[in-house]
Amino acid sequence: MDNINVLIIEDTPAQSDRLVKTLEENNFTVVGVATTLKEALSLFYSSKKIDIVIIDIFLNGVPDGIAFAETINAVPNASKPFVFLTSSTDRQIFQRAKLTQPFSYLMKPFNELELLYAIEMAVEKFYAQQDVFLGDEEDTVISDEYLFIKKGKSLKKVRITDIIYIEVEEKYCNIITEKEKFVILISLTKILKLLDNNIFCRTHRNYIANLEKIEEIILADNLIILSGNHKVTLSDTYKDIVKRMRTLR
């Protein structure tokens, strides 16, 4: 599991210092702190690893924060979740900020919990999977690239292509990657819907395998051997998978 990479856009050092401190305490990685719109844009487009942006609406007295959000939203594929940081309760500026959907904000002064909550909300809203982190039933938001998993107070991510297979156990899913193995809370139907069908395929009632990690299929034993010598069962219902393997090759 990797840390979430955060870009901070904030012109007041006292505020940004506190933000950096709080985020790092909660295992986030701060990729950079920008103080102007120009700096922010260059940092955002040069660094590919950014997962979330925290934006102060007012930079040097002008609402450049909103301008930044509007700019990154103009290219939907390149856009990332963001949180507006503001001390202003001004109605008009809020109305303008609201137009940059999805809209999440954090009111100054904020405490640790409010900051983490705002980040979670931004991720949920951005990937349109709301009410995941707040309830008791689920703890994972799935994007094209990552699984965002709530781990205690903090948020973690796992690259989807790193997953070798998923073992489903009632409400839980065991995620097995090359390096580690962990449990997430998500329903089977949801995970099937959100994962790329070309890569992930069901092999058994309880197994979802990454097709790219398949080393060998032993039809006689109903077994699939995956990289790292992981084994999953292949039930009769899902034997069609063999045909797909051929077409893949």
Next chain:
Amino acid sequence: MKYKILIFCILYFFPLLLFSQEKKEYSDFEKIIKQKSEPYTSELNFKKAQSFFLRREWDSTLLYTSKQLSLTSKNIQLDNFTHFLRGYSFYKKRVFNESKNEFLNISEDFDYYLHTKIFLGAIAIEQEDYTKALDYLLPIEEITNEELLGINRNSIEGNIGTSYMLLDRYHDAHNYIQKNLAYLEEKRDTIALVIAYGNLAINYDYLDSTGLAIKNYSKAYEFSRYIDDYDVKIGTTHNMYEIAKYLNQPEKAYQYIEEHNQWKDSLHDQNEVARVLQLEKRIAVEQKQQEVSLLEAENKVKEAQKDGLMYSSIILLLLLGTGVYFYREKVKTNKIISEQKENLDELNATKDKLFSIVSHDLRSSVNALKMSNSDLVDNLEAKNLEKVNTLLHSNSAIVNGAYNLLDNLLNWALLQTKQSFFEIAELRLFFIVEHVAHNYKALLSEKNIQFENTIPKKDKVFADQESLKIILRNIIDNAIKFSKPEDSIKIYTQHTHEGFCDLVIEDTGIGMSEATRQNLLQETIVTSEKENKDIIGSGLGMQLCKSMIKKNNGNFFIESTLGKGTKMIVSLSKIPPNG
């Protein structure tokens, strides 16, 4: 031929003979008509025509008879009767050609065919066709009296005689005139006698029996003396004058001409008098007319005046009405304005009071900081670090209190000016409470107060996040403020109201009296009485809470027992505001 002028004078009277006679005789005749037409009254139109006929309304009679004829009944007698009525009506209206046509339409078997003939004869005389008149009248003369049904035979004979005379058949005429004369003498109709004698005289004249003629002229003259008819008198005197001239008696002629002129003058005078009378009458009528028109004009003027008075009074009344209305409106507005003024004054006073309290609080906070800072400097110089630490802690507490006060003040101002962003959304109460309570962790542990948030994660409400946080901050702040060390604060939810989720903040602190509780729930900003002198507050926080709860469509309750603790209950909607 010597008497030609004389003849003309007398001739004027002939048609009169027929007419005057007719009027009397024919009322009997009409009675008979009524009686005889009775069988035909089953025909509605005929019945009407008959009744109009008897009332001598000729036009109506003509109308209904034409209706009756248009029905083309097969009863010839009925048709004859109808034609008869029409003929008679036309005759009375003196439309002789139409009348003649109607009478000619009557068939010979009609009961009153003889009458038809008489009428035709009369029409012929009227139209001066004397030969034809004789053709009609002569056969009737033969018929016995009974069959004539009330028509006077003598008038017929008179007519025949006159007709003969006018046709210059004087021999034929002679007989009839004499017969008529005999009848008239019997009836003593003087005017008719004068005329008859005159006629007889003319007849003799034409028959060249001058002696007889003169004798009859004289007779006519004698009779004329007993009557008042000037025209007749003028005629007879003129005749006598002509005879006197003829007999070469100048004195007598002069006497007659004198008399003649006298009658002429009388006639003239009479005419004059009549004219003068008529003139006077006209003038009188004109005068009356003038008076009437004058009165009318006066009336009109009066009417106009009356109308004018009425309109002006109506207008005045309307003006008065509108005046009263506007006056009342003005009074009303004034009342409202004065009420508003009172309200405003009160609000202003409250604001001033609030101002003084807030500034007093702030001043004492800042003053405490000032003092503490100078202490800090002293202690730092003395390197008394432990003392410095406690001082810093107390400073931080002071600043926190002041900050909260200022925050409330700002939020209050924003709420009043409606500047803040407000958006009702679905919120999970648990997290909001956690976020707010997070700031009080230090304070809670310092005071050693146990804090518990047992709200289930699934409890959701519809509210504005920031204002809900302000509400919670104030309530939790109060709960801590009014709690003793080792007390506990619990936050949980209950669902006692339909559609609402009640958020309960329960503490085991000092509680409050019923009076204070009521005071807190009132709509006033400043709470006058303080339960605890050590713990000061403006009451602004509580007021802000109430206003914000109201704005979030929620309700606010307080349950408290003095010395045991307080329950602050915020009831929030579980239903979206628009649905």
